[in-house]
Amino acid sequence: xxxxxxxxxxxxxxxxxxxxxxxxxxxxxxxxxxxxxxxxxxxxxxxxxxxxxxxxxxxxxxxxxxxxxxxxxxxxxxxxxxxxxxxxxxxxxxxxxxxxxxxxxxxxxxxxxxxxxxxxxxxxxxxxxxxxxxxxxxxxxxxxxxxxxxxxxxxxxxxxxxxxxxxxxxxxxxxxxxxxxxxxxxxxxxxxxxxxxxxxxxxxx
Amino acid sequence: xxxxxxxxxxxxxxxxxxxxxxxxxxxxxxxxxxxxxxxxxxxxxxxxxxxxxxxxxxxxxxxxxxxxxxxxxxxxxxxxxxxxxxxxxxxxxxxxxxxxxxxxxxxxxxxxxxxxxxxxxxxxxxxxxxxxxxxxxxxxxxxxxxxxxxxxxxxxxxxxxxxxxxxxxxxxxxxxxxxxxxxxxxxxxxxxxxxxxxxxxxxxx
Numbered sequence: 001x002x003x004x005x006x007x008x009x010x011x012x013x014x015x016x017x018x019x020x021x022x023x024x025x026x027x028x029x030x031x032x033x034x035x036x037x038x039x040x041x042x043x044x045x046x047x048x049x050x051x052x053x054x055x056x057x058x059x060x061x062x063x064x065x066x067x068x069x070x071x072x073x074x075x076x077x078x079x080x081x082x083x084x085x086x087x088x089x090x091x092x093x094x095x096x097x098x099x100x101x102x103x104x105x106x107x108x109x110x111x112x113x114x115x116x117x118x119x120x121x122x123x124x125x126x127x128x129x130x131x132x133x134x135x136x137x138x139x140x141x142x143x144x145x146x147x148x149x150x151x152x153x154x155x156x157x158x159x160x161x162x163x164x165x166x167x168x169x170x171x172x173x174x175x176x177x178x179x180x181x182x183x184x185x186x187x188x189x190x191x192x193x194x195x196x197x198x199x200x201x202x203x204x205x
Numbered sequence: 206x207x208x209x210x211x212x213x214x215x216x217x218x219x220x221x222x223x224x225x226x227x228x229x230x231x232x233x234x235x236x237x238x239x240x241x242x243x244x245x246x247x248x249x250x251x252x253x254x255x256x257x258x259x260x261x262x263x264x265x266x267x268x269x270x271x272x273x274x275x276x277x278x279x280x281x282x283x284x285x286x287x288x289x290x291x292x293x294x295x296x297x298x299x300x301x302x303x304x305x306x307x308x309x310x311x312x313x314x315x316x317x318x319x320x321x322x323x324x325x326x327x328x329x330x331x332x333x334x335x336x337x338x339x340x341x342x343x344x345x346x347x348x349x350x351x352x353x354x355x356x357x358x359x360x361x362x363x364x365x366x367x368x369x370x371x372x373x374x375x376x377x378x379x380x381x382x383x384x385x386x387x388x389x390x391x392x393x394x395x396x397x398x399x400x401x402x403x404x405x406x407x408x409x410x
Binding site: 020168178188191 | 371383
């Protein structure tokens with residue numbers, strides 16, 4: 001999240017899914033070995049943020065995401081040749097992914113253990129399915145902001161890690177919009193500060 | 206600032222100038238000896254936030270604030286009996302204060318060295334007058350958000366300390382709204398983390 005509250009910049013598009021300036025929010029993570037390894041790249045840096053990323057990725061058994069994070073508007077899905085989202089033939093998840101959408105679609109099994117299952121009956125159903133698929137491991141909430149907001153307001157978030165990047169984006173997709181007047185049971189339990197990003201971890205009381 | 210970006214809650218009024226829930230943003234500072242002393246109260250706590258408050262208050266020679274922070278809408282000012290703002294007869298500033306307003310008014314000298322001067326010709330004029338009055342000391346930008354935004358966008362802010370409080374207010378007065386796509390020359394130089402507040406200090410490169 002930027003200092004002014006955005007997780008993507010203005011004018012998001014298929015060509016520029018992070019919006020104008022949105023790439024600045026990821027500048028701290030892309031060089032890390034802890035990010036490169038699960039994405040199939042060798043090498044990379046180790047710094048104070050590494051343990052945060054490792055902790056966040058450890059023990060994830062399933063992911064939930066919104067339609068936009070899977071691959072944009074279903075108008076772009078050709079039923080005869082449906083595309084596989086932003087994530088290519090070998091997505092970096094390596095576990096079951098549940099996509100919240102209003103448009104039913106057959107599940108999609110890709111290389112490396114990633115399957116996309118399309119859920120049309122709401123956030124609680126997606127969570128139930130993800131929990132079962134995760135077999136006791138954690139369920140990661142992938143985004144976007146609207147998905148995070150829905151789970152937050154339903155009181156279904158047990159942990160939240162904010163990566164606060166000290167930049168302004170001036171507009172775009174706001175992470176916390178109309179999220180109510182309390183933290184829905186969460187409290188700040190740990191802060192890791194670096195010049196490029198401040199990691200704020202919240203856990204259910 | 207709350208985690209969702211507000212420096213006051215919704216429904217601000219004369220009775221409730223911080224808006225609904227806005228008092229949560231000040232919960233960390235009110236018990237501190239470093240806050241109590243300049244406000245005329247004895248005692249108080251010393252903790253990790255103390256040095257941040259002391260550093261922020263040290264060497265301030267003048268303050269600039271908006272009309273609302275002085276004392277609400279001038280419709281509430283009776284020219285025959287103008288009130289002295291929110292701050293009482295002995296305001297906690299103890300130095301010259303410049304109030305940005307569209308309504309000219311005689312300067313107001315109160316107890317303890319605080320004078321309020323009302324500036325109607327813009328933010329640069331107010332800064333010039335405050336700098337001269339400060340005689341080499343720092344000029345504090347008091348708020349509200351619109352005043353901070355105007356000085357930020359004009360590139361006139363040399364230091365910025367954000368006290369990020371891990372709560373949601375759900376609405377209200379947003380600190381950073383339409384502040385552009387860069388930090389106007391500022392960069393994050395120091396973070397102090399506590400469970401109740403995270404202090405983020407930005408300084409001009």
